[in-house]
Amino acid sequence: METPFLADLKQFLQYLKLEKGLSENSLESYKNDLKRYLDYIGNIRRLPELSGIDIRHIEDFLAELNAMELATTTIARNISSIRSFHHFLLIEGFSKANPAELIELPKKSRKLPDVLNPGEIEDMLNSVDRSTPFGMRDYAIIECLYASGMRVSELTDLGLDQLFLEIGFIRVFGKGSKERLVPVGEYASDALTTYLETGRVELVKSPQKSQNKVFLNHLGGPISRVSVWNIIQKYAKLGGIEKSVSPHSLRHSFATHLLEGGADLRSVQEMLGHASINTTEIYTHVDRSFLHQVYKEFHPRK
Numbered sequence: 001m002e003t004p005f006l007a008d009l010k011q012f013l014q015y016l017k018l019e020k021g022l023s024e025n026s027l028e029s030y031k032n033d034l035k036r037y038l039d040y041i042g043n044i045r046r047l048p049e050l051s052g053i054d055i056r057h058i059e060d061f062l063a064e065l066n067a068m069e070l071a072t073t074t075i076a077r078n079i080s081s082i083r084s085f086h087h088f089l090l091i092e093g094f095s096k097a098n099p100a101e102l103i104e105l106p107k108k109s110r111k112l113p114d115v116l117n118p119g120e121i122e123d124m125l126n127s128v129d130r131s132t133p134f135g136m137r138d139y140a141i142i143e144c145l146y147a148s149g150m151r152v153s154e155l156t157d158l159g160l161d162q163l164f165l166e167i168g169f170i171r172v173f174g175k176g177s178k179e180r181l182v183p184v185g186e187y188a189s190d191a192l193t194t195y196l197e198t199g200r201v202e203l204v205k206s207p208q209k210s211q212n213k214v215f216l217n218h219l220g221g222p223i224s225r226v227s228v229w230n231i232i233q234k235y236a237k238l239g240g241i242e243k244s245v246s247p248h249s250l251r252h253s254f255a256t257h258l259l260e261g262g263a264d265l266r267s268v269q270e271m272l273g274h275a276s277i278n279t280t281e282i283y284t285h286v287d288r289s290f291l292h293q294v295y296k297e298f299h300p301r302k
Contacts, residue, residue, distance in 0.1 A: 003035045004042025005050055012088050033081035037061060050089060055099045058082060062103070076105045114243040116253045121146055123239035124232075136199030137215060137223075138231050140191040145232075145247055147188030148172070149254035149272050152225050152247040158214045160196075165189045174273035182271050255280070 003009070013031060016022045022030075040061050041047050047057070061082075065075050082100045089095040116124075124142055129135040145155060154172050162171040168189060169181050184192075196214070204210050205220030213222040228247055236245035243249070255268050269280040 003039050005038045008050060008089070008094065009034055009038060009085075011092075012085055015088055015092075016084075029077065030081050030084070033078045034085055037078070037082055037085075040064065051095050053086075053095075053099050055102060058100055058103055072106050079103055079105055114245065114249055114252075115256045116241070116243065116245065116249055118257065120239065120241050120243070121250075121253065123241060124235045124245075127235050127238035130194075133199035133202040134218075136191075136195040137203070138235065140188075140195040140199075141215060141228060141231060142235065142250070143188040143191040144170075144184070145250040146254055147184045148182045149251045150182065151251065151273075152228050155247070156213075156215065156223055156225055156228060159212050160214055161212065163192065163196075163214065165192060172273065178273060178275075180270065180273050 009031070012034070013027055016027060016030060041050075041053060041057060045057055045060075047053060062075065062079070065078060079100070083098075083103065086095065086098045086100040090098045121142075125139060128139040128142070130139050141155065144150065145152075148170055150158075150170075150172055151174065154174060157173065158170070162173075164170065165184070168183055168185070170184055172180050172182050174180060192214075200214070200216060203216040203218075203220055209220045210216055211222055215223040215228075217223045217227060225247075232245055232247050232250070236243075251272070255272055258268050258271075259265070265277060265280055269277050272280060274280045
């Protein structure tokens with residue numbers, strides 16, 4: 001069955017090529033997206049003219065795409081193509097309105113990292129040999145990430161003058177050099193103290209090389225993010241954890257466990273260093289079973 005409105009599509013593609021200077025690959029993407037759209041409009045909805053399209057037709061077409069289980073990025077590209085096409089029809093006088101201008105692009109899904117339960121955190125920690133300087137360092141890294149919710153970049157940049165372990169706080173410099181004070185518990189404080197007093201002393205080659213950083217590599221310089229990632233992978237494997245584990249998993253577990261323990265969202269937002277609480281809401285996905293438990297405990301008509 002021939003695609004309807006092909007003459008209009010050809011004019012639009014010519015406009016993109018001559019006026020917008022798009023590449024052949026981009027033009028081919030527009031062509032494929034719009035042929036499917038126009039086929040739906042003309043052959044399935046049987047609209048005789050493009051000027052008869054309204055927002056309901058476009059929404060129904062997008063529902064068809066969703067039913068095909070296309071990727072969010074593919075649907076977003078289709079919407080952009082449809083928007084541009086209707087904008088072209090409007091400026092060229094083929095249509096009196098752009099029915100696609102109110103269609104919003106779908107939000108990209110954010111895959112959350114696996115949450116480790118407290119037992120799995122313990123398994124990781126118990127797999128560390130703390131009799132060596134590197135073992136003391138690695139143990140302190142795991143404790144620090146889980147106790148503070150720091151980003152891995154914040155951990156590798158951590159300086160000795162940012163530690164206030166006697167009062168249980170670490171000063172963290174996050175994105176945009178924003179400063180925040182993060183509390184750390186007794187376990188992490190003890191692990192850091194042991195590492196600083198015993199392990200780190202043996203790793204230091206020179207003050208210039210260490211750059212006053214807390215966590216050092218085998219050469220005596222600041223540890224890298226890749227090294228921290230490898231450390232977390234190593235002990236997750238040694239601890240028998242089959243989930244996909246990274247430094248980010250410990251940050252996510254920190255936030256999730258606080259929420260499950262009853263912490264309020266604003267406090268968690270502050271500790272994570274999020275500018276918007278909306279980010280925290282996405283980041284700290286609470287287990288549905290916990291929500292059911294809270295509901296049954298507190299709702300009067302449980």
